[in-house]
Structures are given as C-alpha cells and as structure tokens.
Amino acid sequence: MATATRAPRHTRISASHAVKDIAVITRRNLLRNIRLPQLLIFATIQPVMFLLLFNYVFGGAIGGAIPPIAQGEYINWLLPGLLIQVAAFGAGQTALGLTEDLSKGVIDRFRSLPMARSAVLAGRTLSDVIRNGFVIGLMVAMGFLMGFRYQTNFVAFLAGLAVAMVFSYALSWIMATIGLAVKNPEAAQSAVFLGVFPLVFASSVFVPTDTMPAWLQGFALNQPITVTVNALRGLMLGREALADFKPGMSANQVAEAVANAPTVEGQVLLSLGWALAIMIVFVPLAIRVYRRTVS
C-alpha cells in the first residue's frame, strides 16, 4: 500500500499511562456504587439475611456438630464461611458490570479511545474487589454485633480478611470471562448463580464437610471455596476449627483430631495457590475473550 512506509512501528502505551487509565476506570465504576447506594444495600442485605437465618434457625441444630473452639457459638463458625460466600457472589458483579457496559456501547467508546487495553478489565476487577471489601466489612460489623469473636489475634483475623479479598479478586477474573462470553446481563446473572451456588453449598460454608456423603466430601474438601473458608476459620479461630470433630468426643479424642487436622498455613497456602492458579488461567483468557468479543 502507498502509505505502508508512513507508520514503521506501532504506538505503544506507557505503563504510567496504563496505571492512570486503570485509576480512571476504577473511579468511574466505584462512583456508580456511591450514586446508587441501593446496589450496595441489596448486596449486603442478602448475606446479612443468611447470617441471621442460619445463625438463629439452624444454629441450634448445627451448633453441636461444630468444633469446640467455636465455643459452641455457631456464629463464630458461620461468619468466616459467609464472608467467602459474599466474596464469591460479589465477584459475580464483575460479569454483570461488564455485560452492562457492553450492551450500552460504553465498551465501544472505551475501545475507540487511546487508552490501555487492559484498563477496562483491570479497572473493573479492582473496583469490584474494593466494593466487595466494603460489603465484607459490613458483614464483619454485623457479625460482631451478633456475638462473633475471633479466637486468635487481631493480625491473624486481618490476614483472614485479606485471604478473602485475594480469593474474591481471583474469582472476578472467572466472572469477567463468563460475562464477556455470554454478553447479556440476564444470562450473566444466571450463569454466575448456577456456577457459584453449588460451590457454596457443597463446601464447609454452612456445615462441616464430614456430615456429607463420602462422594461429595471428596469434592467439597478440595474445592477452592472450602479451602478458603478453612483458611479463614484457621486464621480467625485457630487450627482446632479445622479438626474432624464429632459430638461426644473425649478430651483425648479431641486432641487427636486436632493433631490430625490440616494446618492453618497449609490451608492458607492452598487458598492462595487456588487464587494464583485461577488468575494464571483466567486473566489471559478474559483478556482474549475481551478482544474477541468486541472485535
């Protein structure tokens, strides 16, 4: 072509430029949550309802089957689990937000601007993890009001919250891929629900996995939600919370169960490992689908 010589190299976007773009997109996404506080309120009401319902309805029935470190307080056992439920469903917002932007043509506008390609996805996942952090904070406050007390120390408790955030961030990239693939907001909502719901229930979020049938236990014990919930419980309640506890055990039996329990560090590393693995697969995948979807 006549002009092929005019553009010898193609223009690149500098890292500082990209960081600025990510910040602009993140701010834009967060503003939506501030301008439409209903979004956050409804996002919080559902898990708070779970907290209330499970604590007061099932607490009595399940309370006996939980490890003694929970001090017989089901809320102590329940809250770390529910935080992960919130982290998982909250990550689904990433799929929804992207499909909305796609269907409104906002993504087209972004793609016609001289901005970093990665900024739309990076900004979206970042704003969603900040938002989820906020909801998790509200849940924790509610938990404390309902009697939750960590049994370890404050630093370990905070580390637990950090593990939840890392997990939520990694899940956001799966959700981004789903959203970009299905494109339509309603379909994304269903896809997220269908994907997350069984994972949350076939896990240790609500009940110890050893009450499940053997075939389910194998899955439930190793899937990322259980691992992450275990990491949180370990960090907030201690290793005893991970023991295979049965009602009516003698003190010796309890000590033995604790000795056989997975270590807290092990569960934390496993959870972080899951998050890393998810990101290694889904960050490039989401970016690829993003390029494809809109072009």
Place this chain on the structure above:
Amino acid sequence: MNGPIVRVENVVKTFGPTVRALDDVSLEFEPGIVYGLLGPNGAGKTTLIRVLTTLLKADSGYAEVAGIDVRKDPVAARNHIGLAGQFAAVDDYLTGRENVEMVGRLYNLSASDAKQRAADVLKRIHLDDAADRTVRTYSGGMRRRLDLAASLVGRPSVLFLDEPTTGIDPQSRLDLWDLIRDLIVTGTTVLLTTQYLDEADQLANQIAVIDRGKLIAQGTGNELKDKMGGSVIELHVAEEDRPRTLEALAAISGEATFEAGHQSIRLPAPDGSQTLLAVVRRLDATSITVQDVALKKPTLDDVFLALTGRGAAEAEAERESPKKPERRRRRERSAV
C-alpha cells in the same frame, strides 16, 4: 495536511458465511468537510464506522484515518478520532461533566486540562446548565448531545457520528444539525451516517450512498440529484384546460405529460427557473389559468429509488428479517 483525511480501499467485512456487511468498499475525502454515509437499516454504515474507529478488523482491504493505517497502528489512530456511536454511550449515574472529563482523561489529558476542555465542550453543546446533574435525569436529545460532547473533548481531527439524530424529537434534531454545522467551521472533519435523506442533504458536503455493503453512488447532494436528470415542473390546471395546455407546452418540451397519479402535468426543466419562466409566459399568452405551478428538484429519495430500484423503506424492510433480534432490541431500548 494534504491529501485525503480518510481513505478506504477495497474493504471487505463479512459476518458468517452469508452476511457481507462491507462488500469491497472504497472511498476517500478531504479534511474539513461533512461526509455523509446514507443507507437503510443493515446497509453496513455502522460496520464501516467500526472499521475506521479501530473497533473491528476488516477481512481485507485498507483503511486510513489522518494518514494512519488503522489496522497497523490503532493506538495512534485513536488519538485522532472521536466516536459517537449509534447508541449514546454515557454513564447514567455520573453527571454530564464527569462523563466528559472521564473521556478527556482517557484521551490522556491532565486532570486540569480535562476539566477545562470538558467545560468548554459542554458550553459549546449547550449543556452547561445541566452539566452537574446525573445523566439519569437527561432527555434523549440531551444524552445524544452529551455523547457528542464526549467525542469532542479530545479535539479529534475526524469525528465519527453514527446516526446522531436517530430517536430524538424534531427540535433536538435541528439543534444537533446546527451543532454539527458549527463543528466544520472549527475545522473538524465529520463522517456521519444517516437513514434520513434530508439529513444528508442538509448537512453533508459529500454524500455516499451505501446499500447491502456496497457504495452505489458518491457526490454532492446536487450531483446525485443531477444523476436524476435535473428538475421537473409540475403544474395543475382545470380538467378542461389539460389538452390545450399540453398542446401549448409541446413548443417548449416534447416530453410534457399528464400524470394521473398526481393529477398534474409534468415536464422536464433542464434550465430550471428559465424553463419555468418560459412555461408561465407561454400559458399566460394562451390565457390558460394555472391553478398551481412548482419547480421540483428531485429528492434523495428519488435518488435512492433510481439507484437501487427500491425505495429506502423497501430496502429496509428486506433487511429486517436477517437482522439479529439482539441488535433490534438494543435499538428499541435506546430510542426512548
């Protein structure tokens, strides 16, 4: 810059095995004009804009904006373009000002420059009064204008407007026309698409007619009309006067005919108003009372009919069926 600001050579874009959205399209135009791309639903207008604005890669062919190959160096091309897509891409929960400032920041302006330019652009687009309201409270016309403001904040050399007036009321439409006319005064080149023949005629210095992915005609509005063979005189006389009138007019043009459909006598007017004067003098001399007489320039609707053998509405109807339902729904939603 010398030479064309937009150049498209033999661009082909297909969707699946059957849809040839762009079928070997070539066009180019000079800076500083409004270039109108006219065609019915599904003609390929949006697809061409998406190729030129780096949103879509063509299957083959070459496209250049402001001297930059859009395929080779999309980032550089994006620095020179502004896009207001077919559906106003504004954020409901931000204010008008925040929307425009954000786009300014993404054009890599500093925060203070973005602020300054957003204020300028909002003023120019007459949205300064509503600038600090959230967009949720805007009317359809205001959203369109805001979208236009956002596309202007980067001071693009070429502005792409995809059906800028679709779905807004007639008054807002006229306002938008004025805004677009102002833009060329400031030196911005505009490529706009439209399904409205009068819009292309009113706004565009150059018009390309596109149908089923092919460019079927190009030129100024007047050149296109000339392809129709120029103007026509249409006159009404009393029924009993018709034979005498046709006889009298035979001296001016052998082609004067009575048209039952319009109940009028028509004859070609190659010399426009000169022919009209000759006709009036002639009929006056034969003391025939003329009830009504008009010199009619062909409309772009006539042009479309002549070029495609179908009216614009017909062409659109043909396209309805293969259109994907998803895309239709979007149009309805944003047309409110």
